[in-house]
Amino acid sequence: MKSKQRILGIDPGYGRIGYGVIEGDRNAWVHVAHGCIETNTKADFAERLVELKQDLLAILKKYQPDKAGIEQLFFAKNVTTGMKVSEARGVILLTLHEAGIAVQEVTPLQMKQAIVGYGRAEKAQLQEMIRIQLLLKKRPTPDDAADALGVALTAGLLMKR
Amino acid sequence: MKSKQRILGIDPGYGRIGYGVIEGDRNAWVHVAHGCIETNTKADFAERLVELKQDLLAILKKYQPDKAGIEQLFFAKNVTTGMKVSEARGVILLTLHEAGIAVQEVTPLQMKQAIVGYGRAEKAQLQEMIRIQLLLKKRPTPDDAADALGVALTAGLLMKR
Numbered sequence: 001m002k003s004k005q006r007i008l009g010i011d012p013g014y015g016r017i018g019y020g021v022i023e024g025d026r027n028a029w030v031h032v033a034h035g036c037i038e039t040n041t042k043a044d045f046a047e048r049l050v051e052l053k054q055d056l057l058a059i060l061k062k063y064q065p066d067k068a069g070i071e072q073l074f075f076a077k078n079v080t081t082g083m084k085v086s087e088a089r090g091v092i093l094l095t096l097h098e099a100g101i102a103v104q105e106v107t108p109l110q111m112k113q114a115i116v117g118y119g120r121a122e123k124a125q126l127q128e129m130i131r132i133q134l135l136l137k138k139r140p141t142p143d144d145a146a147d148a149l150g151v152a153l154t155a156g157l158l159m160k161r
Numbered sequence: 162m163k164s165k166q167r168i169l170g171i172d173p174g175y176g177r178i179g180y181g182v183i184e185g186d187r188n189a190w191v192h193v194a195h196g197c198i199e200t201n202t203k204a205d206f207a208e209r210l211v212e213l214k215q216d217l218l219a220i221l222k223k224y225q226p227d228k229a230g231i232e233q234l235f236f237a238k239n240v241t242t243g244m245k246v247s248e249a250r251g252v253i254l255l256t257l258h259e260a261g262i263a264v265q266e267v268t269p270l271q272m273k274q275a276i277v278g279y280g281r282a283e284k285a286q287l288q289e290m291i292r293i294q295l296l297l298k299k300r301p302t303p304d305d306a307a308d309a310l311g312v313a314l315t316a317g318l319l320m321k322r
Contacts, residue, residue, distance in 0.1 A: 046258035049251060073244055083234055083247045090210060090248030091255050097207035 006032065007159075008065035008101070009152025011144045012073065014048055014088035015039060017056075018144030021063045022134065022152045029156060031134040033063060034145040045084065049091045056095050068096050069104045069155025071111075071147065104155040114154040126150060167193065168320075169226035169262070170313025172305045173234065175209055175249035176200060178217075179305030182224045183295065183313045190317060192295040194224060195306040206245065210252045217256050229257050230265045230316025232272075232308065265316040275315040287311060 003025050011018035017039075021032040037055040039048035070092060073085060096103050112121040115129045127139045127146050133153060140146040164186050172179035178200075182193040198216040200209035231253060234246060257264050273282040276290045288300045288307050294314060301307040 044258075046254045046264055049255045050258050053255060083243070083250075086244045086247030087251030087254065089244075090251035093207045093248065094210045094214060094252050094255070097205075097211050103207055 005067060005156065005159075006063065006065045007152045007156050008059070008063065008068045009106075009148040009150065009155060010068065010070045010092060011147040011151060012071060012085060012089040012092055013144065014045070014052065014084050015041060016142075016144050017052060017088070017092070018142070018146070018148035019056075019059055020140070020145055020147075020149030020152045021059075021065060022149065022156065024156065027157070029134060029153060031136055031149070034140050034149050036142060036144050045087075049088060052088055053091055053095050056092060057099070060095075060099050060101070065101060067104065067155065067159060068101050069106045069151040069158075070096075071151050072105045072107045074108070102159075104159050106151045106154045106158065110158065111150050111154045114157045115150055166228060166317065166320075167224065167226045168313045168317050169220070169224060169229045170267075170309040170311065170316060171229060171231045171253060172308040172312060173232060173246055173250040173253055174305065175206070175213065175245050176202060177303075177305050178213060178249070178253070179303070179307070179309035180217075180220055181301070181306055181308075181310030181313045182220075182226060183310065183317065185317065188318070190295060190314060192297055192310070195301050195310050197303060197305050206248075210249060213249055214252055214256050217253060218260070221256075221260050221262070226262060228265065228316065228320060229262045230267045230312040230319075231257075232312050233266045233268045235269070263320075265320050267312045267315045267319065271319065272311050272315045275318045276311055 006023045009020040017037040020034040022029040039051045109119050113119050130150050131139045167184045170181040178198040181195040183190045200212045270280050274280050291311050292300045
C-alpha cells in the first residue's frame with residue numbers, strides 16, 4: 001500500500017456537484033484541488049445524469065484518486081429534489097465502483113465530529129477548520145466544493161480505522 | 162418511423178426490478194416478455210448498482226426496445242429504502258439514455274387511468290386489465306413484472322400523443 005493516499009470527496013447533487021481532492025497519510029493532508037461539476041439546466045434530466053458521469057470520469061482521470069468519500073443524504077425538505085439528488089447519487093456510486101474506487105459514505109455528523117470535534121458545529125466553523133487543516137489562505141468556495149473537501153478529510157480519517 | 166414499436170416498461174428498485182416488453186402500434190399491443198432483475202443481497206450497494214446496469218444492458222440487447230417507460234416514484238414510507246430505490250432509478254435512467262432509448266415517465270395514476278380508465282383502480286383490477294389487453298391466459302407475476310407491463314402499456318399510450 002502506498003503511504004500517501006489521494007482521496008476524492010463528493011457532495012452529491014444533480015445541478016451542482018461539489019468535489020474536493022486531498023492527498024496525505026494518517027492525519028496530515030494537503031489540498032490538491034476543489035471545484036464543482038455543473039450540469040446543463042436546460043437539458044433533460046437523463047441527459048444531465050450522463051453529463052455528470054462524464055464530468056466525474058474526467059475528474060477521476062485528471063486526479064487519479066485512490067479512494068472516494070461521498071456524503072450520505074438525509075431526508076430533503078423537498079421530496080422531488082431529494083429523489084433527483086438520490087438518482088444522481090446512484091450514478092456517482094456506479095461510476096466510482098466501475099472505476100474500481102472504494103467508496104466511504106460520510107454523514108454530516110461524522111464530518112463535524114471528525115473535523116471540528118463537535119457534532120453540532122456550524123457550517124462556518126466547519127469551513128474554517130477545513131481551511132486550517134488543509135493550510136489554505138481562504139475558506140474554500142463555493143459551499144458545495146468546501147463540503148466536498150470536508151467529506152474527503154472525513155473519509156480519510158474513517159478509512160484509517 | 163416503424164409502424165410497430167417495441168416498448169420496455171420498468172418498475173424500478175434495487176433488489177428486484179420488474180421489466181415487461183410489449184410490441185404493437187396505437188392501441189393494440191402484444192406481450193413479448195416479462196420478468197425481474199434481482200441483485201445479490203449479499204453484495205455492496207454500489208456493486209448491486211453495477212449488477213443492475215449489466216442485467217438491464219442484457220435485456221436491451223435481447224429485446225431491442227425502441228422506447229422505454231419507467232414508473233415515477235412517490236414518497237416512500239421508509240426514507241432509506243426510498244433513497245436507495247431512487248439511486249437505482251438514476252442508474253436505470255442513465256443506462257437507458259446512454260443506449261439512446263427515449264424514456265417516458267409514468268405515474269401510478271396515469272397507469273390506472275390509461276389501463277383501467279379509473280385513477281383509483283385497485284391492483285387486482287389493474288392486473289386483470291393488463292392480462293386482457295395483452296391476451297394473456299393468466300395474470301402476469303410477480304407484481305413487479307406485472308407493474309412493468311402496465312408501465313409499458315401506459316408509456317405506449319402516452320408516447321402516441
